[in-house]
Amino acid sequence: MIEVQNVSKSYGPVHAVKDVSFSVQKGEILGFLGPNGAGKTTTMRILACFMPATSGTAKVAGYDVFDQAMDVKKRIGYLPENPPLYMEQTVRDYLRFVAGIKGISANLVQQKIDRALELTSTTEVSQRIIGKLSKGFRQRIGLAQALIHEPEILILDEPTVGLDPAQIIEVRELIKNLAGDHTIILSTHILPEVEQTCDRVVIINKGQVVAEDTTAGLTHKLQGVSSVRIEAVGDPEAIKVVLGSIQGVAKVTHTAGAYMVESMAEKDVRGELARAMVKNDFTLLSLQSVGMNLEEIFLQLVKTENGDGRIEA
């Protein structure tokens, strides 16, 4: 349904997106995950025909986003990073206006507006002025305008931004319910969003795709590494040397009062770690295995050059 091939986009000297390729199958929810400045919005704008790529091709529902933009626009619903709302209009007037732009025939407008309001749980605010609504409600109206013409494909740029926890759950449920009939690509920098909502994930960092897999597959792929968390009393530098000298240990870090020991999964080093601590007279307070969750995988994949796993914008 969506085919992106070798797409690059530069803003003058800034290479926002570099040689990005991925695809989304019909009925699938793809999570486009990356830290700030990764190139998510840029890619989505290209897919929504908001601006052309510098090079490469992208097809949506079989149509080229550059050569056949009108055909693409008819088939997509796009929620931009900043929804295009008219602050002085009421919600209903705004949606009527959007319905007109999207070419919904007059006899269907009322029905489609009601459906969009219902799907986004905004019926109660339909007579309110948009500018006076809270950020979360404005975000939902943004979603309503993306859905109103029942498009085959939804392109949602950070759909849960600004929502409270209850609304986040609701919007995630809504997105999941729309899948199947709709093909959805959503961007996010929130990991649980991908884990809970998406079938597949493309991870992007500094304009490049660093991983593409099913949510489960990605976790599995990186299970070659496991970690042990240790709390102990003693000189941190000396403890790091002792732990690091054990065979099978790949890396030791000391943060927030605990030591994280990374080792290869095939080798269970816990016994040796405990023995080495005691032998060297350090007081061992706790020692536990921690599986890698998607968050750690993400950090591993987007590690910066200085190697400390910090995400930089």
Ligand SMILES: Nc1ncnc2c1ncn2[C@@H]1O[C@H](COP(=O)(O)OP(=O)(O)OP(=O)(O)O)[C@@H](O)[C@H]1O
């Ligand atoms: N109009 C522009 N002119 C110049 N540089 C831009 C422009 N838009 C984006 N960029 C740059 O392109 C890069 C990618 O930005 P983009 O907005 O696509 O990232 P993003 O993944 O959506 O980030 P965020 O999570 O903060 O929304 C950034 O370095 C950004 O500064």
Ligand SMILES: [Mg+2]
């Ligand atoms: Mg963005």
